[in-house]
Amino acid sequence: MNPIAYKRCVSRVLANPVLLSGVRLGKRVKLFQAMQYLKHPCDINTLASELHLKEPYLKELIHSYVSSEVMTLTPDKKIIVPDWTIFKEAFLDPELTYLRPFEKVAPILEKCFEENGPAGYTHDEAPYVLDYVRTLRQNYNIPLAMELSQLISVHADSYTDILDVGCGTGDLTIPLASTLGSSSVYGCDISVKAITAANMASYKVDNVSFGIEDIHNLPKSWGGKYNVILMFDVLHDLQYPEKAMKQLLNVLKKDGILIIVDPKVSSDPRKNIGNIQAAQALTLSTWWCVPSSSCDHGSGNGVGWGWENKEVFLRNMGLNVRSRVCLIKSDYNYAYVCRRK
Numbered sequence: 001m002n003p004i005a006y007k008r009c010v011s012r013v014l015a016n017p018v019l020l021s022g023v024r025l026g027k028r029v030k031l032f033q034a035m036q037y038l039k040h041p042c043d044i045n046t047l048a049s050e051l052h053l054k055e056p057y058l059k060e061l062i063h064s065y066v067s068s069e070v071m072t073l074t075p076d077k078k079i080i081v082p083d084w085t086i087f088k089e090a091f092l093d094p095e096l097t098y099l100r101p102f103e104k105v106a107p108i109l110e111k112c113f114e115e116n117g118p119a120g121y122t123h124d125e126a127p128y129v130l131d132y133v134r135t136l137r138q139n140y141n142i143p144l145a146m147e148l149s150q151l152i153s154v155h156a157d158s159y160t161d162i163l164d165v166g167c168g169t170g171d172l173t174i175p176l177a178s179t180l181g182s183s184s185v186y187g188c189d190i191s192v193k194a195i196t197a198a199n200m201a202s203y204k205v206d207n208v209s210f211g212i213e214d215i216h217n218l219p220k221s222w223g224g225k226y227n228v229i230l231m232f233d234v235l236h237d238l239q240y241p242e243k244a245m246k247q248l249l250n251v252l253k254k255d256g257i258l259i260i261v262d263p264k265v266s267s268d269p270r271k272n273i274g275n276i277q278a279a280q281a282l283t284l285s286t287w288w289c290v291p292s293s294s295c296d297h298g299s300g301n302g303v304g305w306g307w308e309n310k311e312v313f314l315r316n317m318g319l320n321v322r323s324r325v326c327l328i329k330s331d332y333n334y335a336y337v338c339r340r341k
């Protein structure tokens with residue numbers, strides 16, 4: 001990449017506080033120092049072992065740099081910084097700080113990066129990143145809920161009982177229930193803090209209720225109960241997606257539908273190059289989705305798992321993807337409407 005084009009990429013990152021927090025994280029875990037020391041194009045596994053860092057964490061962070069083009073991926077999947085002079089001038093400023101809500105979670109995340117550090121953290125242990133993400137989405141919750149309700153009315157034979165798994169603070173569950181007044185909507189999440197907030201926010205809506213549940217272990221009494229199950233921005237956060245999906249299929253009625261919404265980031269890092277939305281999603285994933293999915297030594301999938309791998313996963317779980325759409329004309333997510341094969 002020529003220096004002018006590279007400067008343009010660097011400026012885009014400097015103007016984006018999420019991406020900039022990702023760069024600061026790379027500095028904190030000594031990634032750039034190691035790359036300069038190793039000099040030649042480096043592979044991610046070698047960097048992880050040299051630095052005694054966990055590979056899934058480092059990979060997600062580096063793939064965010066590749067998407068924003070501050071780093072380049074060689075055809076044999078090694079990484080280089082195109083111009084160290086420009087890079088250092090922009091990013092190695094000691095004054096560079098984390099985005100304010102990220103400051104609180106940075107010491108925990110930096111520990112999680114370490115080979116022998118904690119596996120990850122839950123929303124209750126470190127709610128700051130998800131709280132920030134909620135502020136980014138707050139103006140879109142009602143349009144998203146309207147479109148979800150349309151998908152439900154078009155694809156579901158019946159929608160008397162709807163389950164929103166991993167509902168968080170109910171930001172979508174509550175407007176969805178308001179739109180589908182004749183349905184009974186239940187939101188569940190493993191986070192006590194999120195469910196407490198959801199209960200408080202929903203007092204005016206009669207057909208919605210919330211409870212604390214782990215997707216990997218849903219109540220036996222729910223067998224075949226739900227016509228519609230929604231899983232919004234959760235699949236890639238899960239420790240054991242296969243176990244979770246078996247549980248969901250167990251509580252879904254035979255002719256029910258499953259709506260899974262997940263970020264539209266490619267499984268192939270090369271296909272995300274120049275995609276700032278993907279870069280941002282991968283950075284946020286380093287702060288939240290990788291730690292969440294790594295808890296209890298789980299999958300560590302995060303957003304970088306990618307939509308192609310997720311489609312294979314859904315098919316392997318015995319699901320038929322009936323429809324795949326981008327909600328609210330945004331390129332950020334794919335919404336999959338699935339039925340049993």
Ligand SMILES: C[S@@+](CC[C@H](N)C(=O)[O-])C[C@H]1O[C@@H](n2cnc3c(N)ncnc32)[C@H](O)[C@@H]1O
Nearest residue numbers: 123166167168171189190191214215232233234
């Ligand atoms: C990115 S948030 C999405 C929240 C909500 N669906 C939304 O879009 O507003 C992911 C949620 O998944 C929840 N989660 C992660 N692992 C879970 C598990 N094993 N069981 C239930 N919920 C889980 C987290 O607590 C978090 O609230």
